[in-house]
Amino acid sequence: MLPSAIVGAVAGGGEISATGALRVFIGVAAVVALSLVATARPFYRVQRIPAVGAFISGGWAAIAVGLILGRHVLNVVDRDVLLDVRPLIMIALGWIGVIVGMQGRWEILRRVPPALWRWTALDALLSAILSATIAAFVMGEWLHPDHRSLDWVLPPVLMLACCMIGWAPETRSIRVAHTPKAGRLALLLQSGAGLSAMAAIVLFGITYRLTGRDELGRMDFTIAENASKALIALVVAALLGLGGRFMLQRADRSRPDALTVFIGVVAISAGVAATLRFSPLFGSMLVGVVVANLTGPRVRDFERFIMGAEHAVALLFYLLAGVLLEPAIGLWGAILVAAFVLIRIAVKPFAMQRSLAAHAAELPARSVLYAASIRQSPIAIAIAVGLILSEASTLHRRLLTVVVLVGLISELLPYLVSLRQRRSLAAAAAELPAMERP
Amino acid sequence: MGKRRYLLLAWIVLLLAMTLLRHIELAPADHRQPPPTPDITLVDGLARPVTPPPSGLIESAAGLGFLLIGAWLTGRIFRRLGLPMITGYLVFGVLVGPQLHQALAPCAWFAWLVPAALVPAESLQYLTLVNNLAISIIAFTAGGEIRLESLRTGAKHIVSITLAGVLLIFLGVAAVLYLARPLVPLLAHREPAVAIVICMVLATIAIANSPATALAVIKEADAHGPTARIGLAVTVCKDLALVIVFTVLMAVALRLVPGDEAAVEAAGPSRLIGRLAWQLLASIVIGALAGGLFRLAIGRVAEHMAIFVIGAGFGLALLSKALDPPLEPLLVALSAGFVLANLWPRQSARMFHATEELSMPVYCVFFAVAGATIRIDALIQLWPLALFIVAVRALLLWVSTFAGAAITRLPPPARTWMWTTFIAQAGVSIALVTQVTGSFRNHPWGAQLASLLLAVIAIHQLIGPPLMRLGLIRAGEVPRDENPP
Numbered sequence: 001m002l003p004s005a006i007v008g009a010v011a012g013g014g015e016i017s018a019t020g021a022l023r024v025f026i027g028v029a030a031v032v033a034l035s036l037v038a039t040a041r042p043f044y045r046v047q048r049i050p051a052v053g054a055f056i057s058g059g060w061a062a063i064a065v066g067l068i069l070g071r072h073v074l075n076v077v078d079r080d081v082l083l084d085v086r087p088l089i090m091i092a093l094g095w096i097g098v099i100v101g102m103q104g105r106w107e108i109l110r111r112v113p114p115a116l117w118r119w120t121a122l123d124a125l126l127s128a129i130l131s132a133t134i135a136a137f138v139m140g141e142w143l144h145p146d147h148r149s150l151d152w153v154l155p156p157v158l159m160l161a162c163c164m165i166g167w168a169p170e171t172r173s174i175r176v177a178h179t180p181k182a183g184r185l186a187l188l189l190q191s192g193a194g195l196s197a198m199a200a201i202v203l204f205g206i207t208y209r210l211t212g213r214d215e216l217g218r219m220d221f222t223i224a225e226n227a228s229k230a231l232i233a234l235v236v237a238a239l240l241g242l243g244g245r246f247m248l249q250r251a252d253r254s255r256p257d258a259l260t261v262f263i264g265v266v267a268i269s270a271g272v273a274a275t276l277r278f279s280p281l282f283g284s285m286l287v288g289v290v291v292a293n294l295t296g297p298r299v300r301d302f303e304r305f306i307m308g309a310e311h312a313v314a315l316l317f318y319l320l321a322g323v324l325l326e327p328a329i330g331l332w333g334a335i336l337v338a339a340f341v342l343i344r345i346a347v348k349p350f351a352m353q354r355s356l357a358a359h360a361a362e363l364p365a366r367s368v369l370y371a372a373s374i375r376q377s378p379i380a381i382a383i384a385v386g387l388i389l390s391e392a393s394t395l396h397r398r399l400l401t402v403v404v405l406v407g408l409i410s411e412l413l414p415y416l417v418s419l420r421q422r423r424s425l426a427a428a429a430a431e432l433p434a435m436e437r438p
Numbered sequence: 439m440g441k442r443r444y445l446l447l448a449w450i451v452l453l454l455a456m457t458l459l460r461h462i463e464l465a466p467a468d469h470r471q472p473p474p475t476p477d478i479t480l481v482d483g484l485a486r487p488v489t490p491p492p493s494g495l496i497e498s499a500a501g502l503g504f505l506l507i508g509a510w511l512t513g514r515i516f517r518r519l520g521l522p523m524i525t526g527y528l529v530f531g532v533l534v535g536p537q538l539h540q541a542l543a544p545c546a547w548f549a550w551l552v553p554a555a556l557v558p559a560e561s562l563q564y565l566t567l568v569n570n571l572a573i574s575i576i577a578f579t580a581g582g583e584i585r586l587e588s589l590r591t592g593a594k595h596i597v598s599i600t601l602a603g604v605l606l607i608f609l610g611v612a613a614v615l616y617l618a619r620p621l622v623p624l625l626a627h628r629e630p631a632v633a634i635v636i637c638m639v640l641a642t643i644a645i646a647n648s649p650a651t652a653l654a655v656i657k658e659a660d661a662h663g664p665t666a667r668i669g670l671a672v673t674v675c676k677d678l679a680l681v682i683v684f685t686v687l688m689a690v691a692l693r694l695v696p697g698d699e700a701a702v703e704a705a706g707p708s709r710l711i712g713r714l715a716w717q718l719l720a721s722i723v724i725g726a727l728a729g730g731l732f733r734l735a736i737g738r739v740a741e742h743m744a745i746f747v748i749g750a751g752f753g754l755a756l757l758s759k760a761l762d763p764p765l766e767p768l769l770v771a772l773s774a775g776f777v778l779a780n781l782w783p784r785q786s787a788r789m790f791h792a793t794e795e796l797s798m799p800v801y802c803v804f805f806a807v808a809g810a811t812i813r814i815d816a817l818i819q820l821w822p823l824a825l826f827i828v829a830v831r832a833l834l835l836w837v838s839t840f841a842g843a844a845i846t847r848l849p850p851p852a853r854t855w856m857w858t859t860f861i862a863q864a865g866v867s868i869a870l871v872t873q874v875t876g877s878f879r880n881h882p883w884g885a886q887l888a889s890l891l892l893a894v895i896a897i898h899q900l901i902g903p904p905l906m907r908l909g910l911i912r913a914g915e916v917p918r919d920e921n922p923p
Contacts, residue, residue, distance in 0.1 A: 136873065142483075143484060147481075212569075247507070257510070265507070
C-alpha cells in the first residue's frame with residue numbers, strides 16, 4: 001500500500017517490479033563493492049604484482065563478476081532491467097567521453113612529437129583497415145543470408161574497426177626497469193593511447209548513426225541529415241563547454257554546485273548526442289575538448305574531479321560488459337577473436353617500432369612496453385556497450401563478447417612476453433658465474 | 439552586466455536550446471521512410487527479433503541534464519531574489535514539465551512555439567530510479583540531523599506539537615469541510631457517508647507535510663535553532679503518524695463507501711495491522727541494521743565516499759521496494775542516518791560530509807521532478823476551493839502548533855513561527871493521492887477528489903518553501919549572510 005505508492009510516485013509510472021528492484025539492488029551492490037575494492041589502498045599494493053596487475057587491469061575480474069551475476073550463471077542481475085537504467089549508463093558513457101575529450105587540450109596537442117602523431121595515425125589506419133576487412137568477410141558468413149547486404153554488414157564492421165584502434169594506456173602493471181628511456185616510452189604509450197581513443201570515438205560517433213534502421217531494415221542514413229545533425233552536436237558541445245565554464249565560475253568554489261553543473265553538462269551532452277543518434281561518447285568528448293581548451297583554475301579543478309572517478313567508471317563498464325555479453329558466439333565469433341588478436345600482435349608493435357624508429361636512441365632497445373601496445377583500449381568496451389544501448393540485439397551482445405575476449409587475451413600477452421624475457425635473463429644470469437669461473 | 443543578469447541570460451539560453459532541440463526531435467522523419475506498420479517486427483543482422491527502446495527512454499538522459507542545470511540556474515536566480523532555491527527548482531520543473539504544457543496547449547501560438555513539453559512525461563518516468571535515490575539521500579541526511587540529545591531535550595515539544603497538529607488538523611479540516619458542504623461542489627448533494635469519507639480523506643492528506651522540503655530549506659538557509667530542529671523532527675513524526683492515520687482511514691472509508699474490491703479486501707483489520715506493523719517496525723529495524731553495515735564499510739572506503747553514498751542510497755531505495763510487502767524507503771533511510779549519526783558520530787562524519795556534497799544535484803532533480811508533476815490543470819480548474827482548503831489548513835497549522843508549543847512552554851519566537859515548517863507538501867502526499875485514486879476508482883467522485891487534492895498539494899508545494907524560509911528568518915535562526923536585506 002503506502003510505501004509501494006511512495007517509491008516512484010513523484011515521477012509517475014516507470015515502476016520497476018519487486019524482483020527487478022532486487023536485481024538492480026544486487027547489481028548496484030556489486031558495483032559499489034567492486035568500486036570499494038578498487039579504490040581501497042591495499043588494492044593498489046596488490047595490483048603491483050605483475051600477474052595480478054595483468055589480471056585486473058584488463059577488467060578480467062569485473063567482467064567475470066558481471067558474467068556470474070548475469071543471465072548465464074546466477075541470473076540475479078537481469079540485463080533487460082539494466083537496460084531500463086539506460087539514462088544513467090549514458091551519463092557514465094558521457095563521463096568517459098569527457099575524460100577522453102579533456103586530453104584534447106591544444107597546448108598539449110601542439111607539443112605532441114610528430115612521431116607520436118605518425119604512430120597513432122599508422123596504428124589507426126592499419127588496425128581499422130585490417131580488422132574491417134576481416135570483419136567484413138566474417139560478417140558475410142555470420143549474418144543471416146537475407147542480411148548480408150552492405151546495409152547490415154557495414155555498421156558492425158565499422159564498430160569492430162573502431163574497437164581495434166589504439167591500445168591500453170595503463171603501464172603500472174607492466175614491470176620494467178625504472179630508467180629514463182623506459183619512462184619516456186611509457187609516457188609515449190600513455191599519450192598515444194589518449195590520441196587513439198579520441199580517433200576511435202570520432203569514428204564510432206559517425207558509425208553509430210549507421211545503426212539506425214527503418215522498418216524495412218535499410219540504413220536510415222543520409223549524408224545531408226548526418227552533416228546537419230553533426231553540426232548541431234558540435235554547436236551543442238561548444239555551447240555546453242562555454243556554458244559549463246560560465247556556470248563553474250558562478251559555482252563560487254562550492255563543490256556541490258560544481259558537481260551539479262558537471263553532472264548536468266555530462267547528462268545533456270550524452271543525452272542530446274543520443275537523441276540525435278550519435279554516440280553519447282562522441283557528444284561528451286566534444287564537450288571535454290571545449291572545456292579542456294578553456295583556461296582557469298575552475299576548469300583545472302573540474303578536470304581533477306572528473307579524472308578522480310575514472311577507476312570507478314571503468315569498473316562499471318567492465319561489470320556491465322560481463323552482464324550484457326552473449327557467450328555463445330559460435331565458430332565465426334571465435335574466428336573473429338583469433339583474427340583480431342593476431343592483428344593486434346602483428347600490427348601494434350610493428351606500428352610502434354616503425355613510427356618511433358627515428359627516436360631509437362632515446363628509447364630502450366628492448367622492453368616489454370613494446371608489447372604493451374597489443375593490449376586493447378578500455379574505450380573498446382565502452383564503444384561495444386554503447387552499441388547495445390542503441391540496439392539491444394543478440395548480434396550486438398555477441399560482438400561485445402568478441403571485443404571482451406580480444407581485450408582479455410591481449411591483456412595477457414605482454415605479461416607472457418615479460419615472463420619469457422625474465423626467464424631468459426635468469427638463464428643468462430645463471431650461466432654468468434660459470435663463464436666467469438677461471 | 440550584473441551577476442543576476444548573466445544568470446537570467448544563461449537561463450533564457452537554456453530554455454531556448456531546450457525548445458530548439460524539442461523542435462529537432464519532433465521534426466518529421468525522412469520522407470523516404472514508410473509509415474510505421476505494426477505487423478513488422480524489427481530484427482537484427484542474425485534475424486533475431488529486436489525490441490526498440492521504449493519512447494522517452496533515450497531522451498531521458500538529456501531531460502535529466504536539463505532539469506539539473508535549469509533547476510540549478512533557477513535556484514540561483516531565486517536566491518538572489520531572496521527566495522528559497524528549492525522554489526526555483528520546483529518552478530523550473532513546472533515550466534518544462536508536461537503538466538503546464540498540457541494546460542497551455544489549447545493556446546495556438548504556444549503550441550506552435552513549444553510543440554511538446556520540454557521534458558515529456560515519457561522521459562520523466564525513467565527518472566524514477568534517480569528520484570528513489572534522491573528520497574533515500576534526503577531521508578538519510580534528515581536522520582543524521584536528528585540527534586538523540588536534542589530529541590531528549592525537545593521530546594515533550596515534539597510529542598505535543600505532533601499530537602496537536604494531527605488531531606486539530608484532522609478534526610478541523612474535516613469539520614469545516616463537512617459544515618461547508620453545500621458550498622463545495624464536490625460535497626454538495628452527496629450522501630452523508632460519502633461526504634464524511636471525502637472530508638476525512640481531505641483532512642488526512644492535510645496532515646501530511648514534507649520532511650524533504652523542510653530539510654532542504656533548513657540546509658539552504660543554514661538555519662540553527664529550535665524552530666529548525668524541532669520543526670524537522672515534528673515533520674518526520676507527523677509523517678509517521680500519517681501512515682497510521684491513513685491506514686485506519688482507508689479501513690474505515692472502504693467499509694463506509696465500498697470501493698475497489700481488492701482495496702476493500704486489503705483493508706481488512708488483520709491485514710492492515712500486519713502490514714502496518716511490518717512497514718513501521720521492519721523499516722526501522724532494517725534501516726538501523728543498514729546504518730550498522732555502513733559503519734563497518736566506512737572504515738574501508740579509502741576514496742570516493744560519494745560513490746559509496748550513491749550506492750548506499752540506491753541500495754536502500756531498491757531494498758525497500760524489493761521486499762514483500764515493501765518497506766517505507768523514507769523510514770529505512772531515516773533510521774539508517776539516525777543510527778549512524780548518533781552511535782558513531784565521529785566515524786560517520788565523512789559519510790555525511792559526502793552526502794552533503796551530493797545534496798545539491800539530488801535536490802535539483804528531486805524538486806524539479808516534483809515540480810514537473812504538479813497538476814496545473816487541476817489547479818486551474820479547482821483553485822478557489824483549493825485556496826479555501828489551503829487557508830483552512832494554514833490557520834489550523836498555526837493554531838495547533840501554537841497550542842502544542844504553548845502546552846510545553848516552548849518560548850517565542852519558535853512558538854510563533856514553527857507552523858511555517860509544516861506548510862509544504864510533496865512526494866508522500868502525492869503518493870497518498872495515488873492510493874486514494876486507486877481505492878475509489880469505481881466512484882465518479884474519485885477522480886474529482888484526486889484532482890482537488892493535487893491542486894491543494896500544488897499550492898502547498900509552491901508556497902511552502904518561501905513561507906518556511908520567512909518563518910526561519912523571523913525566528914532569528916538564519917545567519918545574516920544567508921538573509922539578504
